[in-house]
Amino acid sequence: MDATPDSGEGIGAPPPHEAYANAPDLRREMHQVLALGAERDGRQAGPGTGPLVDAAAAERAWLLRRAALMDRMALDDPAPGPVAAAAETAGQLVLHDRRHPGLAAGPHHPDAITLAPSHRLYVRQEYAAWTAAGRPDLNRPRSDKEKDA
Template identity: 35%
Template structure:
């Protein structure tokens, strides 16, 4: 199999990179976030959870996918996308859908938005939320 160079369009298709990691520079440890997400999910369930839950869950799964991508190094042609990436993309799409229903986020073009697009949206929203939460 042919190795793709790190930073190539295909290698970074899921949004991995230094910028993505730096979006989470001030985030709590993954273990702390994982515990919070599990606690809220257990207490409220998915139906009653608010935006903070969906955002933090999507960001947590994105961070886990970024870690897996970093451990795997360069992608190889024909290699399946890691499960963590697919899971992060699903969570990101869930946040986009939540924001569409509750905050009027336009879902126009949602059918052509990639998982990477949705993960980038999560990073932007998480960064904004953290800045507000830290004030």
């Protein structure tokens, strides 16, 4: 069966409109991903009262959200720059999931999705599974600022 790189047909990855159906709007998600990145890098204190319960899961949540954001931006603007950024961030998620296979939520391992030139289909699969599970990697309360962003 032929599958186009963006459709997810033939491998079980949901198409973008399904994978990102419950995603925040791009502006809000960009703000939240940047805030999570600043917390991760120590440039900003997080709103939690203590350390995260699972650092690998928190790192994965950030990688997943960032890769999904870049994928969505590349879908809106399929120019070489956004497409390359989406492929790069998807690859970073794949590397993390290879090191922590128990954190992957979808039915396909990252190396199983080889039809596309990047791992963007894997990002869609994982984002859909993550949101369907109620975003379980966010094991700290969000501040009012994050909720309103």
